[in-house]
Amino acid sequence: MKYIDEYRDQRIARALAAEIASRTTRPWVLMEICGGQTHTIMRYGLDELLPPSLELVHGPGCPVCVTPLETIDKAITLASRSDVILVSYGDMLRVPGSHSDLFRVKAEGGDVRVAYSPTEAVKIARQHPQRKVVFLAIGFETTAPANAMAAWQAKKEGLQNFSMLVSHVLVPPAIRALMVSPENRVQGFIAPGHVCTVMGCEEYESLVRDFRVPIVVGGFEPVDLLESVLMLVRQLEAGAAKLENQYGRSVSYQGNRPAQQIMQEVFEVADQKWRGIGNIPRSGLRLRDEYAAYDANRVFALADVSVEEPAECISAQVLQGLKKPPECPMFGMRCTPENPMGAPMVSSEGACAAYYRYRRHTVAS
Amino acid sequence: MSQARTIAELSCPTPLPARDRVLLGHGSGGTLSAELLRDVFLPALGNPVLTQLNDQAVVSVGGVRLAFTTDSFVVKPLFFPGGNIGSLAVHGTVNDLAVGGATPLFLSAAFIIEEGFSMDELRRVVNSMQSAAAAAGVQVVTGDTKVVERGKGDGLFINTTGIGIVPDGLELSADHARPGDKVLLSGGIGEHGIAILAQREGLEFETTIQSDSAALHTLVAAMLKATSAIRCMRDPTRGGLSSTLNEIAAQSRVGIAVDESAIPVREEVRGACELLGLDPMYVANEGKLVAIVEPSSADAVLNAMRNHPLGQHAQIIGTVNRENRGLVTMRTTLGTTRIVDMLAGDQLPRIC
Incomplete structure (x- = not known):
């Protein structure tokens, strides 16, 4: 398949790995931000190809994993109502809330539907004027334009029965939060290529400057990731800290301006809680006042509950790159994809699920 | 500093209580389905024939x-x-x-x-x-x-x-795989599942992906004519190829190692899977079969398959081994090794 096979080519991948090995003279800790990148690293065993002194730690970029428990609980409350159709991305259905998950609510009679695109939720609202349709609008900057488009479309059509439960997170504030944490070990970042396809590279300049940390915007195929690692190693070994773009076939410096415009029209930046991490100032998006009529929190007068989560699993350390999933005593024992104890074991992009799915033979031995 | 403090505050999800209701995933052919068999059906209905869990x-x-x-x-x-x-x-x-x-x-x-x-x-x-x-x-x-x-x-x-x-003397069963046996697959995977999904979701591709729905008994007859050294056969329907291989590995208490580059997947199916964030290893088939064959007869069976219209694209995709018993591993296109797991429930489309 064109534009795919080249990026999974064994010869190119091995050549890149050899060059990485020859250039690496010291130990370095690199973090890939996005769960999609973690998935590729595990699926293709890329870390097996790297020299042992290079450590890849996995970042917080799994949208399903970092959606706060409160949001899941609110979605479950809404989905349990007989007048509501809750529409969600498929990955969210199995994420455990405090007492249930959306699959279970569905089994109990809740009308929960999976959509590939938020505009499908708008379509469902159009088709069911007597029901209240709520879209669970989560994700990073990648899904934000399409989610914004759904609200914009609903407003344009004057739909009275459509709203969104928004839980949007932004990457640059999360990198900043990781860098200021006293426990931080990360010396170079692979920035998420799909987020940057929307947002461009520009907003990463200040991170590079403020923390003197190299950042390479990377793609999602094995060759993309190996090349990104090589670019970071070159910088680190040379004592440089620059912003570079490995994923040029998709990411421009400016990003996708129309997509950014629709985001700005509909959303504004707000403080945001990240599941497993905590509050990060100005790290999320919420609907603007002009779109209040489409905010499920307001439409259903959902109370701003704060749910206490017991410190059972180590997802916080995993999401900050402080620990690897197999270091958790519950990993593969009490915590599996069938019975996830924490969100990173649920989503296919979650680091724990990726280790479990692709690596538990090496972990066990 | 307040930011540094908040980030160190751990939060974590509460475990959910035991399952008290049937979920859609219980019908997916993955580990939830296996759980249903183990916890509900077999304890009540189990007998020596049913317990073999063959098709x-x-x-x-x-x-x-x-x-x-x-x-x-x-x-x-x-x-x-x-x-x-x-x-x-x-x-x-x-x-x-x-x-x-x-x-x-x-x-x-x-x-x-x-x-x-x-x-x-x-x-x-x-x-x-x-x-x-x-x-x-x-x-x-x-x-x-x-x-x-x-x-x-x-x-x-x-x-x-x-x-x-069933002819006398023929004993095919999912617990018959032995280390050294070869794993054969009759053709490209994922065609039925993607055809259904594309139709259901209104997805249009340059070419229409057809379901592979077909009756396999003449292909099976041709294979059995070629050799008596077939240990087991399965048609990988819901749950896809990975579930079938995992079932054989578990029931025969062996490991199965497959080679990613040997597994045929049509370009259209690969493209659709890339687009939808699905892995063809988990997508349903309705006209394919997997055969576990003694090593010395693998080529004869492969030839018999390829001479049949439903087995033209047949491949030897892997080998049964002693290591990693109960697990299916894959040699990736990059030459690294990973697990091919059985899914818990249905494959969920990824967000990004």
Whole structure:
């Protein structure tokens, strides 16, 4: 398949790995931000190809994993109502809330539907004027334009029965939060290529400057990731800290301006809680006042509950790159994809699920 | 600093209580389905035949070895490129008999129809069943019809049960795989699942992806004619190739190592899977089979498969081993190794 096979080519991948090995003279800790990148690293065993002194730690970029428990609980409350159709991305259905998950609510009679695109939720609202349709609008900057488009479309059509439960997170504030944490070990970042396809590279300049940390915007195929690692190693070994773009076939410096415009029209930046991490100032998006009529929190007068989560699993350390999933005593024992104890074991992009799915033979031995 | 403090505050999800309701994932063919068998069905209904968990039961009646199987079809949409629920209901049951080495003979057909269902569509489904049965050389010899109130069904559900005869001396079973055996696959994976998904979601590609729905008994006959060294056969339907390989690995208590580059996947299917964030290893097939064959006969079986229209793209995709018992591993296109896991429930589309 064109534009795919080249990026999974064994010869190119091995050549890149050899060059990485020859250039690496010291130990370095690199973090890939996005769960999609973690998935590729595990699926293709890329870390097996790297020299042992290079450590890849996995970042917080799994949208399903970092959606706060409160949001899941609110979605479950809404989905349990007989007048509501809750529409969600498929990955969210199995994420455990405090007492249930959306699959279970569905089994109990809740009308929960999976959509590939938020505009499908708008379509469902159009088709069911007597029901209240709520879209669970989560994700990073990648899904934000399409989610914004759904609200914009609903407003344009004057739909009275459509709203969104928004839980949007932004990457640059999360990198900043990781860098200021006293426990931080990360010396170079692979920035998420799909987020940057929307947002461009520009907003990463200040991170590079403020923390003197190299950042390479990377793609999602094995060759993309190996090349990104090589670019970071070159910088680190040379004592440089620059912003570079490995994923040029998709990411421009400016990003996708129309997509950014629709985001700005509909959303504004707000403080945001990240599941497993905590509050990060100005790290999320919420609907603007002009779109209040489409905010499920307001439409259903959902109370701003704060749910206490017991410190059972180590997802916080995993999401900050402080620990690897197999270091958790519950990993593969009490915590599996069938019975996830924490969100990173649920989503296919979650680091724990990726280790479990692709690596538990090496972990066990 | 306050930011540094908040980030160190740990938060974590609460474990959920034990499952008290059936979830959609219990019907997915993954580990939840296996759990349902283990915790509910086998404790109540288990007996030496059922406990083998093959696609068909083989029982002796008056000196004749009968293969016996049943399957229910709840596919949506009812009509899809490459078939419909009627032809599928014939192929599915014929294949469950065929992979046990049986010659399929007779089917039953039970219809659960929702009030208000189009009579024209029902006729089309039934006619297509008849064509599929005639082509497969089986007869529908008994049946049943139930009509449920509007809203209490989903248009049309069909159950078919089939019987066939297994030749003396032929013992195919998912617990027969031995280290050293070769793993053969009859063709490209994921075609049925993607055809259904594309139709259901209204996804359009440059070429229409056809379901691979087909009756496999003549392919099986050709393979059995080539050798008596086939240990087991399975048709990887829901849950895809990965679930079938995992079942064989678990039941035979062996490891299975497959080679990613040897597994055929049509370009259209690969493209659709890339687009949808799905792995073809988990996507359903309705006209493919996996065979575990003694190493010395693998090439003979492969040739027999490739000489049959339904096995033209057959490949040897892997080897049975002693390591990692109960696990399926894959040598990736990069030469690294990873696990091919059984999914818990249905494959969920990824967000980004």
